[in-house]
Amino acid sequence: MRVLSVIGARPEIIQAAPVSAALAAVGEEILVHTGQHYDEAMSDGQIADTGLPKPHYNLGVGSRTRAQQLGLAQKRLAEVIDQERPDVVLVRGDTNATLSGARAAAAAGVPLVHVEAGLRSRRKDMPEESNRVQTDRLAQLLLAPTAGARRNLLDEELAGEIHVTGDPLCDTLEQWRARIQPAGGDYLLATVHRNYNTDHPERLQEVLACLARSPWPVLMPLHPRTRARITEWDLQVSPWIRLLAPVSYSRMLALERGANAIATDSGGVQREAYMWGVPCLTLREETEWTDTVSTGWNTLVGVDADAFQEAVGRPTPSKRPPIFGDGRAAPRIAAIVADFIHRQASPSPATTGRPLAASSSSFSSSSEEVVV
Ligand code: UD1
Ligand code: UDP
Numbered sequence: 270m271r272v273l274s275v276i277g278a279r280p281e282i283i284q285a286a287p288v289s290a291a292l293a294a295v296g297e298e299i300l301v302h303t304g305q306h307y308d309e310a311m312s313d314g315q316i317a318d319t320g321l322p323k324p325h326y327n328l329g330v331g332s333r334t335r336a337q338q339l340g341l342a343q344k345r346l347a348e349v350i351d352q353e354r355p356d357v358v359l360v361r362g363d364t365n366a367t368l369s370g371a372r373a374a375a376a377a378g379v380p381l382v383h384v385e386a387g388l389r390s391r392r393k394d395m396p397e398e399s400n401r402v403q404t405d406r407l408a409q410l411l412l413a414p415t416a417g418a419r420r421n422l423l424d425e426e427l428a429g430e431i432h433v434t435g436d437p438l439c440d441t442l443e444q445w446r447a448r449i450q451p452a453g454g455d456y457l458l459a460t461v462h463r464n465y466n467t468d469h470p471e472r473l474q475e476v477l478a479c480l481a482r483s484p485w486p487v488l489m490p491l492h493p494r495t496r497a498r499i500t501e502w503d504l505q506v507s508p509w510i511r512l513l514a515p516v517s518y519s520r521m522l523a524l525e526r527g528a529n530a531i532a533t534d535s536g537g538v539q540r541e542a543y544m545w546g547v548p549c550l551t552l553r554e555e556t557e558w559t560d561t562v563s564t565g566w567n568t569l570v571g572v573d574a575d576a577f578q579e580a581v582g583r584p585t586p587s588k589r590p591p592i593f594g595d596g597r598a599a600p601r602i603a604a605i606v607a608d609f610i611h612r613q614a615s616p617s618p619a620t621t622g623r624p625l626a627a628s629s630s631s632f633s634s635s636s637e638e639v640v641v
Pocket of ligand 1: 363
């Protein structure tokens with residue numbers, strides 16, 4: 270089987286390594302980087318650190334307006350699909366690279382697999398929400414990381430076949446766990462880059478004001494978007510907050526593991542905080558990773574400095590169920606994709622449309638108990 274697999278931004282790169290290894294065990298992966306992220310620390314440095322193979326293509330899309338990024342990536346992906354003729358296109362997450370891959374696959378008539386399907390923030394001003402919803406509508410295989418994501422897909426009555434696989438980010442972190450020594454000292458780790466936190470000076474200044482209330486010094490690896498805005502608007506940054514360049518994935522894991530608390534608006538960092546058992550304060554009014562909140566490990570504080578200060582000292586819950594799966598999402602994803610391609614290639618009354626739900630290599634789409 271030939272899987273054309275799309276990456277573009279940092280979180281897709283970080284989650285790709287275990288899926289890539291699992292796909293290599295059952296077929297061929299053509300790895301295509303749209304080039305949405307391109308700084309060494311956001312892209313090639315992360316590829317090297319996570320052990321992801323060098324992409325076969327880098328489409329060099331770079332930084333542009335959303336419409337231009339979507340259009341150019343789709344056009345260049347269409348050319349690669351035409352040349353490589355894959356059995357399926359696999360996209361993950363919710364970036365512009367994700368939606369570009371989905372649109373290119375749909376236009377070429379190639380079945381689409383969406384890893385990390387079914388997440389919803391219900392927030393209309395988030396490009397990621399639009400990317401997720403549109404991608405899920407185009408996908409033939411919807412691979413949900415959690416039972417809650419599956420429920421969202423069922424509620425929307427989408428056409429694709431749904432499986433709950435667990436979260437490949439959990440595979441990535443579990444593969445690192447034994448090698449990561451927590452960074453030392455008392456500190457709060459912070460990351461901020463969401464569009465609605467960084468597109469207006471007042472809002473970004475409020476984010477920084479929240480962080481200044483941390484009881485511990487703040488370490489903040491800065492996304493290039495956030496660094497540019499802080500500089501452009503000459504915002505006030507408390508000396509309590511130490512601004513860093515983006516760090517490698519292994520360094521980030523060490524910083525997360527050693528932190529007294531994490532404050533973030535990142536989807537990946539919220540999940541990693543949970544997986545390490547470090548309390549998280551989310552600098553947003555909503556999250557698509559709702560299980561982290563309902564289990565009591567994550568608090569949505571928005572940009573309310575009082576709410577931030579109140580939540581940062583709160584004791585942690587006694588239980589931390591494995592909401593992101595068992596660290597074996599990637600082999601499950603590869604097995605589901607292989608079975609899907611097999612059914613497409615040899616349709617028969619016995620196999621057509623039969624999901625892999627009964628197979629032991631997959632969580633069944635009704636296996637909410639298995640995931641947790
Ligand atoms: C993108 C994703 C977001 C994801 C984030 C991960 C979309 C709509 N958003 O947001 O879901 O959480 O990546 O980090 O796809 N820049 C650089 N160097 C780089 C990349 C970006 O300097 O290597 C700067 C540029 O000024 C650019 C800005 O960051 O304009 C934003 O980059 P972009 O890729 O458009 O969106 P992100 O904010 O990174
Ligand atoms: N990350 C990293 N270095 C940093 C900041 C984040 O390696 O300086 C990792 C983080 O551990 C997580 C991923 O980047 O795995 C999350 O990506 P990001 O926050 O950029 O995007 P999101 O998850 O919000 O889409």
